[in-house]
Amino acid sequence: MFYQKKVIIFDMDGTLIDSVGIWNIVDRELIAQLGGETLPELHIQQRRDELLRSFSHAQDAYIEYCDFLAQTYHAPFSKDVIRSMRYAIAQHYLKNVIDFKPDAHTLLYYLKEQGYQLVIASTTSQNILNIYSNENDAMRQKVDFEKTFSLILGRELVSKIKPHPEVHQFIMQELGVQPHECLVVEDSLVGVEAAQNAGIDVITIRDTYAQTDEPELRKRSIAYFEDFNRLLLHVKEELGQS
Known part of the structure; x- marks a missing residue:
C-alpha cells in the first residue's frame, strides 16, 4: 500500500x-x-x-x-x-475549536521521517488553511505545517474542485511523480472519486459524518481504517518496523 x-x-x-x-x-x-x-x-x-x-x-x-x-x-x-x-x-x-484527529499528527511525523513527501489537497480556501497553520494554537503545537508538507493546496489553486482530478494532476506535475507513486488519504466519496479519476490509489479514514457512505467507501478504497492509530500500525507493519 x-x-x-x-x-x-x-x-x-x-x-x-x-x-x-x-x-x-x-x-x-x-x-x-x-x-x-x-x-x-x-x-x-x-x-x-x-x-x-x-x-x-x-x-x-x-x-x-x-x-x-x-x-x-x-x-x-x-x-x-x-x-x-x-x-x-x-x-x-x-x-x-478545530483540531487534528487523534494520532493524525503522529502519522504525519512518522511518514515524514520515512522520506515521504506529504501534501494537503483541500477544497477549503487557502485563507482558512492559513488560519489552521498560523493561528490555531492547538494544531500549530502538534504540526509545523511548513516543515511537514511539501505543498498545501486550497481550492483557489484549481478551477475545478473534487471530484474533478485537477488538484491531483497539479500535484503530480509539480512534484514530478506518476499516479502509481502517489497515495491519497480521504474521508468522503467525492474525495475518493477525485483520486480515482486521477488514477491514484486511495485509502479512507472513517469520519463520523460520512457513516452513511461507509459501505461505498469501503468498496471503492483499497483500504478502510477506523482511525489514524490503526493506520499507523499498518504502515509500520508494512514497512517492517512494527
Missing part, C-alpha cells in the same frame, strides 16, 4: 481534522441569520455536499453555495456578503 510510494496526499476537512460537524454548526447559524428555518445538522451537511458536488465545475463552488442560500431564504444580501457572513461566524471555530 505504501511500498514504492513517494507522495502521500491528504484531504483536510474530515480527514486530518474534525471539522465537518463544525461547518454544519456554522451553516446552521448562517441560515438563522438569513431568516431560515432551523434544520437538522445532518440535513444541512447532506444538502451542502450535494450542492458543492453539482457546483464542482464552477469557478467558485462555495460562492455558488452562498448564492443558493441567498435565493432559498430570500435574503437581502448578495452572495459575496453571505460568504463574508459565513466566514465571520466560522472564525472562532477555526482558531479555537
Whole structure:
C-alpha cells in the first residue's frame, strides 16, 4: 500500500481534522441569520455536499453555495456578503475549536521521517488553511505545517474542485511523480472519486459524518481504517518496523 510510494496526499476537512460537524454548526447559524428555518445538522451537511458536488465545475463552488442560500431564504444580501457572513461566524471555530484527529499528527511525523513527501489537497480556501497553520494554537503545537508538507493546496489553486482530478494532476506535475507513486488519504466519496479519476490509489479514514457512505467507501478504497492509530500500525507493519 505504501511500498514504492513517494507522495502521500491528504484531504483536510474530515480527514486530518474534525471539522465537518463544525461547518454544519456554522451553516446552521448562517441560515438563522438569513431568516431560515432551523434544520437538522445532518440535513444541512447532506444538502451542502450535494450542492458543492453539482457546483464542482464552477469557478467558485462555495460562492455558488452562498448564492443558493441567498435565493432559498430570500435574503437581502448578495452572495459575496453571505460568504463574508459565513466566514465571520466560522472564525472562532477555526482558531479555537478545530483540531487534528487523534494520532493524525503522529502519522504525519512518522511518514515524514520515512522520506515521504506529504501534501494537503483541500477544497477549503487557502485563507482558512492559513488560519489552521498560523493561528490555531492547538494544531500549530502538534504540526509545523511548513516543515511537514511539501505543498498545501486550497481550492483557489484549481478551477475545478473534487471530484474533478485537477488538484491531483497539479500535484503530480509539480512534484514530478506518476499516479502509481502517489497515495491519497480521504474521508468522503467525492474525495475518493477525485483520486480515482486521477488514477491514484486511495485509502479512507472513517469520519463520523460520512457513516452513511461507509459501505461505498469501503468498496471503492483499497483500504478502510477506523482511525489514524490503526493506520499507523499498518504502515509500520508494512514497512517492517512494527
